[in-house]
Amino acid sequence: MPGKTSTNDVSGEAKFLFKGTIQKLGASTLAQVPKNEPTAIVHVDEVLHAPPALAKTLGKLITVKLAKGTKPKVGEQVLFHANGWLFGGSVAVESVKQEKPAVAKTMLAAQPSDPARNLADRELHNRVANADMVVEGEVSSVHLPQTESLLAAKAVNSAKPVSEHDPKWREAVINVGVVHKGDPGTKQVVVRFPSSTDVQWHRAPKFHTGDRGVWLLQSGQGAPAAGAAPEGAAGHAMAATAIPGAAVYTALSPMDFQPANKLAAVASVIRGAVEPENA
């Protein structure tokens, strides 16, 4: 069955992988679903991976907007690659790809039982694969970046915009114990992080001296250069304040810091994502 690029996931990867049985075609469990959409009411038989809200649909009837060009039959069991669409009294999802049950059985055999964990692991795998560097270590100190320090010392109202979305950058110096991916070139790396609690930044990990774990690091993302370039200038030359001359990295996603006390649960995922590149 042909799939299509989901309007709800530009990466083309579906967040909701489940096995379901077609109950009724051209129908919906939600009054809000537009009548002209190609939908079916589907019983969710088994969930392979899903965000928590969709994992809860196991055993329930939901609405599926069928992938373009597909014509499943009532009673047919299908493996749906879908994304969330409408959440109301019931749930409607948009299928981006549909497969036959035989494929589903094969895939199910290889999957652990918690669908939300499965999705989280898959996303962590992708995050590791896309990281510039993955290091294990401990935060030795936290500093104000040079620009912030200068402004504080001068106590002036600079050209820097005052906004509720101000990231309030800080720099954490990490003593690197193990390098899982990339080459920092030194025993320490500098991670610039937003200390702001604003909605724009609250999900980004905040670091404190003594924090231990694994960092998935990106270079040149989000954080401004210290000292020279005004905020908003494109093409930052990333230079650290805490260690002059050192490169600055960021770890802005909640996935980008895996604390030591939770490493056991994700170690295999990180290894699995790193090893193919290091092989």
Place this chain on the structure above:
Amino acid sequence: MPKRKLAAGNTGSGKSRVAARGARSTSPRRATTGVRARKKATGAQNVLIVNMIPKSLSSETNQDSEPTLAVNPANPLQIAASAFTPDPGGGSLAPIYVSTDGGNTWVLNSIVPSDSASGSMTADITVAFSSTSNVLYAGIIRLPIVNNNTRLNILSTKNFLGSTKMKVLVNRIGVDQPYVEAATASSGAEKGKDQVFVGSNDFGAPNGKTATIDRSSNGTKFSTVRIESRTTSGQDGPSVRPAIHSDGTVYAVYHAWRTFDSNTGNRTADIVVVRDDNWGNGSPSFGALQDTDGLSGKRVVQNSHFNFDDFLGLERTGGAVSMAVDPTNSSVAYVSWADTQNGVYTVHLRKSSDRGVTWSANDLKVVASATNPALAVNNQGVIGFLYQQLVGTGAAQRFVTHFQHSDDGQNWTDLVLADTPANTPAKTFDPYLGDYAHLLSLGSDFYGIFSANNQPDLTHFPNGVTYQRNHDFNKAQLLDTDGATVVDPSIDPFFFKVSL
């Protein structure tokens, strides 16, 4: 507010005919003392209050703060809303709330550009329908960040229930707090075309004059208008709020920052109103009002004091403003703002009856320890006033959400929409309740939205409430999708409609 046990079972109807429960008349400056009001102001009214989280998301504990609302004038059963709510599907689009039955039930539809790795939400969002074209517009701060800067998107969709991503009309870096209003011109050269106005704080504006309106006379192409005419303290504040009249009069109020004390963080601002008399096509655009200094923009108040880093309980403050124009007479306009009075964050309300040239010398309303003022005027000329007030002390503090209305600006009827704990749940991020709430009118009806603690306790909602998510009013508990597991309280958006 002391808790009281209700005899009601699991049937907390959100629709009530009010007069006996919580409707109080008040006089100016005495918002909490009962004063006999005129019959017209206290007449019975229908009140509908709905917790907007749908049943399928009964497990959610997000901080769904900073809500806005849009009612489709061409079909008032169609309502859209926004809040800091992430996509429940964890995808690359953020959701809006959608109702097709006048606000009684809601679904989430993720059609707003966002980013899965950034939390599938926005950093700011407001929504507005045009008058007759059925087009929904949105102004957002889009995630992820780009080069350490906020990113404005102005969006539109002709199908707010479809799964197609909203169309990006404007994409600009370095802009904060977009606030959208829209109308369809009913006469003149622009007849039949959507007129869209998005107030924002644009850090790319020259000379620190950052108060800005992006305007479109066809719902597609936008131009940028700088509305600040005076020297600032380096920039204006984030609040820029347009208000549209169907005759083509468009006002906007903004928080014009004037001084900054770096030792204390204290600032002063002027509350400035600008006006355009032809859908923003004046020459110069929004230059119709001049003050005594010969510059554009009437200063309703000068040297208003505030601190941008201050808090009212868990709610950050920083100088909220709101504006409304009387749909029956474009010469009549109202402005509300918040400042610090003797250390107390305080909301004010004033009126102009001459197109913003002069303003009432004294406040029509003064509400201490309050924030998130929102204004609207209905087709009877009745002014509606929404705000959230912090009352009590310590752990007993509560946020009380009021909707007040008056037909003369002097005698007010007060409805308590919600009276909820102010310190629980713990704050996930700023803003706790939102940098704004929202109120609008259609016909004689007022529609609004606010965020508050969602514990399903009927004593918290003296005018009733309807929950879609699983709950037990008798035990005052939220329940998961299994109908049994208890879910912790969080911040939810609440829709309300008051029919006079």
